[in-house]
Amino acid sequence: MRKILTLIISGILINSCSSSQGDFTYLDINNNEISKSKFRQKRSTNQYLDIQIDSLNQKKLIERTKTGKLENFEAYRSLVSNKTSVKLDNTKPLVIIYHPGKDACNSSGSATKETLKNWHKTLEDGVQQLKANAPIYLYKEKEGLEKYDGVLNWHKDPDGLTEKLFFKYHYPCSSFVVISSDGEYISYFGEFSKEYVWNAINLISK
Structure with missing residues (x-):
């Protein structure tokens, strides 16, 4: 039972870490949420840069x-x-x-x-x-x-x-x-x- 509980907890922690490192919310220049594809499309132009907002798992477009x-x-x-x-x-x-x-x-x-x-x-x-x-x-x-x-x-x-x-x-x-x-x-x-x-x-x- 203890081994099963340990495995469950380990799985939760791994999933949590994976999620926190890989899942982002994408924001436009006005802080409105947009899709990842829309974000990438705008970022591919020379008009914008993107920044990652510390500890919030957010990526935001900014005008250059x-x-x-x-x-x-x-x-x-x-x-x-x-x-x-x-x-x-x-x-x-x-x-x-x-x-x-x-x-x-x-x-x-x-x-x-x-x-x-x-x-x-x-x-x-x-x-x-x-x-x-x-x-x-x-x-x-x-x-x-x-x-x-x-x-x-x-x-x-x-x-x-x-x-x-x-x-x-x-x-x-x-x-x-x-x-x-x-x-x-x-x-x-x-x-x-x-x-x-x-x-x-x-x-x-x-």
């Missing part, structure tokens, strides 16, 4: 871009400038590239120091042509940035403020935000191309 206006922008800009020792032109847009920490996206790939250097030089040349401040590279966690040694100067996100203001979740690879001189901003979540940064500068400068 967000716009808004930052209150007390002058204080944020001053903090970033002081903590990174980067002199900023207050009449030009501020460009922040944000590294959230090591993940499967930013720790994979075959990029070399040379290709990384060339990619970022092209990015920065384009930013300069669009009359924005040179990008400032901020990180939450330094792990995963070793490949940039000798390529880029990364700085710790001062007081974690950039994360709090713009990057609520850990988005894969890295993200960026462009902020106009009057505090209007466009943020983009997850892996991006140089052109996305340039387009954001163009939009925010109009």
